[in-house]
Amino acid sequence: MFPKILVANRGEIAVRIIRACKEMGIQTVAVFSEADRDALHVSLADESYCIGASPVQDSYLNITALLTVAVESGVAAIHPGYGLLSENARFARLCEQCNIAFIGPSPEVIEKMGDKDAARRSMRDAGVPVIEGCDLLADGDMAVSEAERIGCPVLIKARSGGGGRGIRLVEKPQDAKAAYEAAYQEAQAAFGDGECYMEKFLTRTHHVEVQLLCDQFGHAVTLGERECSVQRKNQKLLEESPSPVLSEETREKMLHAARKAAKAVGYQGVGTIEFLYTDDGQFYFMEMNTRLQVEHPVTELVTGVDLVKWQIRVAAGAKLPFNTHHLALQGHAIECRINAEDPEHDNRPSCGKVTVLHVPGGPGVRFDTALYQDYVIPPFYDSMIGKLIVHAPTREEAIRKMRAALGELVVGGVVHNRELQLEILSNKEFLQGNYHTDLMTHLHK
Secondary structure, three states, X not given: OOOXXXXXXXXXXXXXXXXXXXXXXXXXXXXXXXXXXXXXXHHHOOEEEEEEOOOHHHOOOOHHHHHHHHHHHOOOXXXXXXXXXXXXXXXXXXXXXXXXXXXXXXXXXXXXHHOHHHHHHHHHHOOOOEOOEXXXXXXXXXXXXXXXXXXXOEEEEEOOOOOOOOEEEEOOHHHHHHHHHHHHHHHHHHHOOOOEEXXXXXXXXXXXXXXXXXXXXXXXXXXXXXXXXXXXXXXXXXXXXXXXXXXXXXXXXXXXXXXXXXXXXOOOEEEEEEEEEEOOOOEEEEEEEOOOOOOHHHHHHHHOOOHHHHHHHHHOOOOOOOOOOEOOOOOEEEEEEEEOEEHHHOOEEOOEEOOEEEOOOOOOEEEEEOOOOOOEEOOOOOOEEEEEEEEEOOHHHHHHHHHHHHHHOEEEOOOOOHHHHHXXXXXXXXXXXXXXXXXXXXXXX
């Protein structure tokens, strides 16, 4: 096992990783920006070092500073968390060159699956269902001809990056050229790679993802699926497990396809295969996240498996102890992302001092956060300030428990989205369980 790990992240996920390491007897090294001097992860770690100014490009994305701290502090491994450098193949490769284990898959797998066009082709070759489309577009004229061939509506999508950037919906073939150029420019500015491909735009879909855990000995295990269809601008707001729309037959097929996908690329570590599922019972590969997901606690509560600890163990060479390919789920779990933003004013980010903090409790209630009373939320980072997760025997009970927990949650001094989450939990479509990725566009209708 690794004696010391550097946590190359901040916020709640850094706290989550440090806590797991403490329980495993592993020493931790935290890094922080000038804005995060008073952050919780800084005080929880055994060692902490400032690596730069407040903007992420000067600190948490500063690979040279991170590796300098890692080498000088004598760590054996680096845990990247999610976001930031977690899917950066160059960073993973440089870790290897410094004889430091990167807690994640190999740089080659990160590159292959991070290139959404290459990932799509790999999955197609492996027999995993993919959406009809085309490979990389050469120019705007090709975008027009491919839109005519596939049939609108289509999506033009950047092969790199994520977060909803570099994506354009095309409803008429004649609009494809302008859409391609806009997507290309946005992707080039955001990711340094403007290459785009095209696929058929499916309407009334569900976003369902399968959690994978794979060791270095070829053993791949699925830990059920998560329904992630409550989204705003391609950003998830609420996740639950198991999905309320899948039949047992479809679930088995999806889990099998996810495991086949992992085997096809020789995956190691914790990863997620994301699918689009349609009401006619079909599902299609969308992308693979080669890292820990924000919503991993949902899976932890329905499986009893600590994904962060197993991520570390697998990276250290441990074999998975499970004698099955698919772990059974117990009960139902829901996660609400608590964001410091104002839903009444176009979700404008909120920052400032937390004047009052009351965290809900009770059996089956978990709040992952880096908040504490009098903490000042900086304006430089993602607006998510916590994740409220509940677990209950049934979906109906989990919904009631989440409503109660949200009602008890108090974060004074900043505007946040608790009321929006309560509105979602009272929505008729959501309660029926057969909601789609467009739920938020007509929530108030």
